Amino acid sequence: MEGTMSRNSGDKVPTMVDVARRAGVSPSTVSYAMTGARPISEATRERIQQAMLDLGYRPNVFARGLKSKRSHIIAVLFPKDERGMNLGSMEYIFGASDHAQNRGYHLLLWTSGAEELDDLAGLAQQGLVDGALLMEVRLDEPRVEVLRNSELTFTMLGQTADPGDLDYVDTDFDQCARLAVTHLADQGHRHLGFVHQDAATIASGRGNAIRLRDGMLRAAQDVGVALTALTCQSHIAGGRKAFAELLTADPQATAVIAFNEQAVPGLMAAAVEHGWRIPEDFSVVSIDMPAQAALMTTPTMTTVGPVAAAMGKAATEMLIRRIEGQQLRGPSQALFDGELVARASSGPAPSTHRAVIHP
Amino acid sequence: MEGTMSRNSGDKVPTMVDVARRAGVSPSTVSYAMTGARPISEATRERIQQAMLDLGYRPNVFARGLKSKRSHIIAVLFPKDERGMNLGSMEYIFGASDHAQNRGYHLLLWTSGAEELDDLAGLAQQGLVDGALLMEVRLDEPRVEVLRNSELTFTMLGQTADPGDLDYVDTDFDQCARLAVTHLADQGHRHLGFVHQDAATIASGRGNAIRLRDGMLRAAQDVGVALTALTCQSHIAGGRKAFAELLTADPQATAVIAFNEQAVPGLMAAAVEHGWRIPEDFSVVSIDMPAQAALMTTPTMTTVGPVAAAMGKAATEMLIRRIEGQQLRGPSQALFDGELVARASSGPAPSTHRAVIHP
DNA sequence: CTGAAAGCGCTTACAG
DNA sequence: CTGAAAGCGCTTACAG
Numbered sequence: 001m002e003g004t005m006s007r008n009s010g011d012k013v014p015t016m017v018d019v020a021r022r023a024g025v026s027p028s029t030v031s032y033a034m035t036g037a038r039p040i041s042e043a044t045r046e047r048i049q050q051a052m053l054d055l056g057y058r059p060n061v062f063a064r065g066l067k068s069k070r071s072h073i074i075a076v077l078f079p080k081d082e083r084g085m086n087l088g089s090m091e092y093i094f095g096a097s098d099h100a101q102n103r104g105y106h107l108l109l110w111t112s113g114a115e116e117l118d119d120l121a122g123l124a125q126q127g128l129v130d131g132a133l134l135m136e137v138r139l140d141e142p143r144v145e146v147l148r149n150s151e152l153t154f155t156m157l158g159q160t161a162d163p164g165d166l167d168y169v170d171t172d173f174d175q176c177a178r179l180a181v182t183h184l185a186d187q188g189h190r191h192l193g194f195v196h197q198d199a200a201t202i203a204s205g206r207g208n209a210i211r212l213r214d215g216m217l218r219a220a221q222d223v224g225v226a227l228t229a230l231t232c233q234s235h236i237a238g239g240r241k242a243f244a245e246l247l248t249a250d251p252q253a254t255a256v257i258a259f260n261e262q263a264v265p266g267l268m269a270a271a272v273e274h275g276w277r278i279p280e281d282f283s284v285v286s287i288d289m290p291a292q293a294a295l296m297t298t299p300t301m302t303t304v305g306p307v308a309a310a311m312g313k314a315a316t317e318m319l320i321r322r323i324e325g326q327q328l329r330g331p332s333q334a335l336f337d338g339e340l341v342a343r344a345s346s347g348p349a350p351s352t353h354r355a356v357i358h359p
Numbered sequence: 360m361e362g363t364m365s366r367n368s369g370d371k372v373p374t375m376v377d378v379a380r381r382a383g384v385s386p387s388t389v390s391y392a393m394t395g396a397r398p399i400s401e402a403t404r405e406r407i408q409q410a411m412l413d414l415g416y417r418p419n420v421f422a423r424g425l426k427s428k429r430s431h432i433i434a435v436l437f438p439k440d441e442r443g444m445n446l447g448s449m450e451y452i453f454g455a456s457d458h459a460q461n462r463g464y465h466l467l468l469w470t471s472g473a474e475e476l477d478d479l480a481g482l483a484q485q486g487l488v489d490g491a492l493l494m495e496v497r498l499d500e501p502r503v504e505v506l507r508n509s510e511l512t513f514t515m516l517g518q519t520a521d522p523g524d525l526d527y528v529d530t531d532f533d534q535c536a537r538l539a540v541t542h543l544a545d546q547g548h549r550h551l552g553f554v555h556q557d558a559a560t561i562a563s564g565r566g567n568a569i570r571l572r573d574g575m576l577r578a579a580q581d582v583g584v585a586l587t588a589l590t591c592q593s594h595i596a597g598g599r600k601a602f603a604e605l606l607t608a609d610p611q612a613t614a615v616i617a618f619n620e621q622a623v624p625g626l627m628a629a630a631v632e633h634g635w636r637i638p639e640d641f642s643v644v645s646i647d648m649p650a651q652a653a654l655m656t657t658p659t660m661t662t663v664g665p666v667a668a669a670m671g672k673a674a675t676e677m678l679i680r681r682i683e684g685q686q687l688r689g690p691s692q693a694l695f696d697g698e699l700v701a702r703a704s705s706g707p708a709p710s711t712h713r714a715v716i717h718p
Numbered sequence: 719c720t721g722a723a724a725g726c727g728c729t730t731a732c733a734g
Numbered sequence: 735c736t737g738a739a740a741g742c743g744c745t746t747a748c749a750g
Contacts, residue, residue: 013484013486015726015727015728016728017727025736025737026736026737026738027727027728027729027738028729028730028737028738029735029736029737031729031730032729032730032736035730037729037730038730038735039735040736041735041736044735044736056484058481058484058485058486059485059727059728060425060485060486060728061430061485061486061487062424062425062726062727063421063726063729064727064728064729065421065728065742066419066422066726066727066729066743066744067727067730067741067742068728068730068742069742071420071421073467080456086446086651087445087446090449093470094439094470097439097468097470098439098470101471106469106487107467107468107470108432108467108468109435109452109456109466109467109468110456110465111452111456111457111460111466119460122417125415125417126417126418126419126420127417127421128465235654236654236659262654264655265655265656265657268657269657272657292621293652293655295594295595296620296623296652296655296656297624297655297656298656298657300595300624374742374743375744376743384720385720385722386721386722386744387720387721387745387746388719388720390744390745391745391746394745394746396746397719398719400719400720418743418744419743421744422742422743422744422745423743423744423745424744425726425727425742425743425745426725426726426743426744426745426746427726427744427745427746428726720749720750722749722750723746723747723748723749724748725744725745725747726743726744726745726746727742728741728742729740730739730740730741730742731740732737732739732740733739734735734736734737
């Protein structure tokens with residue numbers, strides 16, 4: 001397990017001067033060889049490379065940062081209080097982390113709440129990070145102003161109400177809505193429910209819920225099916241309540257699309273207790289539910305959502321380009337298509353009238 | 360939303376020299392006032408404090424790190440490939456993050472695989488981080504040697520087979536086993552199953568599964584109930600298979616304890632398909648399943664496990680003390696008790712013989 | 719209790 | 735294509 005670059009303990013950490021001496025060049029030449037800021041002859045470059053390898057040289061991050069004002073560290077602003085834990089956010093972060101490492105960047109995890117703006121301002125002004133990835137973006141996002149004021153480069157995962165020229169990567173919720181509605185309509189469902197989040201969350205709110213609901217209504221209209229949209233508290237009881245409300249609002253509903261991970265189990269349980277088998281009598285599709293959660297439900301959940309890791313990667317690349325001053329003309333903004341993963345919770349609409357067993 | 364420390368844009372970032380000038384002292388005095396490395400008169404301290412506030416001063420992390428060899432950054436070594444995503448790990452990280460911020464530290468998220476030791480060695484030797492929090496610790500943990508060789512301070516969340524004098528925070532699996540077994544025994548269950556992870560994972564393997572199984576067998580013996588331990592692949596089909604195996608191995612089993620988040624839905628589905636209602640005919644308890652996952656199952660899952668956030672916090676405190684050179688005598692090692700959260704998946708043992716409906 | 723000065727290990731104009 | 739030198743903003747012996 002001994003690497004070629006292992007050093008005996010007791011050796012001091014080699015500096016650029018050590019490398020320069022060993023390669024028989026000046027320290028500045030070593031530096032230029034690393035940054036590529038000016039041309040170096042092939043021969044010296046190779047000697048330097050070899051010397052670095054021999055010594056197991058790693059540039060000192062602090063010395064570099066002190067002079068260059070670049071840390072090669074990106075902050076991931078992931079307010080923990082926003083939606084509770086959720087696996088989807090983790091997938092973004094892993095996608096971002098992977099790509100950051102490939103590009104020679106580190107990720108600093110910042111979990112302060114979205115309201116703790118002074119903390120954030122402190123981070124931004126400290127110069128520790130070169131840029132930030134903004135997660136859990138709300139329609140009216142107070143962090144944006146803080147980041148702008150401190151002139152920290154950032155990219156959003158999600159959008160504000162009016163992103164203007166801000167960089168972002170987001171899900172194409174219109175397309176997701178269409179995909180989910182079409183999936184169900186194709187299987188004969190004519191009356192759908194859409195269960196999203198509670199009114200306060202939506203209003204407050206991260207933009208997704210609103211954009212998705214609008215997309216749903218539009219898609220239903222285009223496809224020619226009825227759609228009842230319901231708000232719903234993000235817990236099991238909320239899901240039960242939503243099912244009851246759907247039943248009242250549209251007794252003919254044979255399927256529901258949910259954008260509320262926490263409420264789905266309650267929704268399903270209520271359907272089963274009502275005497276409806278899933279998917280034979282009633283289909284359920286979830287928007288943007290991570291695979292791992294989709295496999296926890298019984299039956300496993302059909303989902304529509306983007307590949308979160310790919311979005312995390314894209315956002316990171318966008319941010320790094322911005323940091324490194326490339327691609328400066330105009331904002332970079334990208335929408336990611338969702339994919340349908342058909343699992344066991346959705347199927348053909350019940351052909352005959354369902355037997356409704358009131359327990 | 361304007362803080363007192365806001366600066367007009369165009370101002371350059373204030374340095375220690377600026378603060379010193381405004382406070383009418385030398386830069387070194389400002390430094391000493393910040394580090395507390397030597398006594399400062401109350402009067403000057405206050406003038407300095409005020410000057411820092413007025414200017415919105417933030418010490419430059421790189422300059423500080425260059426001299427002091429301290430970054431106030433802690434790496435969280437969280438190999439993403441280990442168990443897939445999981446919410447439990449996230450809770451540790453949030454606990455750690457919270458506490459790190461309170462103590463003036465940042466968290467660097469490192470998601471390279473547990474096998475990518477060269478990457479890790481690079482990080483450790485770079486001097487970027489003052490220490491590391493080691494997550495997803497295996498019995499035979501290759502990362503430990505790397506960290507030791509590079510003389511990076513670290514604390515483990517979990518233990519190796521022989522932790523010796525390594526610092527760690529871990530779950531008290533003996534106590535968890537006892538708690539789970541007792542919970543079921545108290546409700547009249549006399550024949551239990553224990554479903555843990557697949558043989559490869561256990562052997563390879565993070566130590567938890569082994570320690571937990573041993574604890575289970577001991578607890579069952581102590582309490583006087585039968586316990587059948589089964590390995591199980593970590594997916595839905597694995598859970599189904601485990602249920603079938605349990606049925607064969609001990610037809611009298613009325614409850615199962617699972618340490619396999621991904622297999623639990625399959626296990627429950629198989630029980631239901633077998634004609635057993637949960638919990639009336641068959642109880643299920645999960646070890647170390649995060650609340651959010653426990654609420655996704657139907658019915659909601661009774662769990663035994665420690666408060667992950669508290670463990671993350673404890674590990675972080677341990678690490679910071681080590682970094683800052685306090686509490687140097689001997690290793691610090693802590694075991695955390697699990698707590699029982701009784702939800703809907705467990706209940707009294709069936710008094711009469713269950714009706715077994717073969718579908 | 720306080721100051722003047724060296725130096726941490728790089729980067730980057732300046733010079734050739 | 736390469737070198738010598740200044741300087742980034744702190745910390746910390748050294749001196750008083």
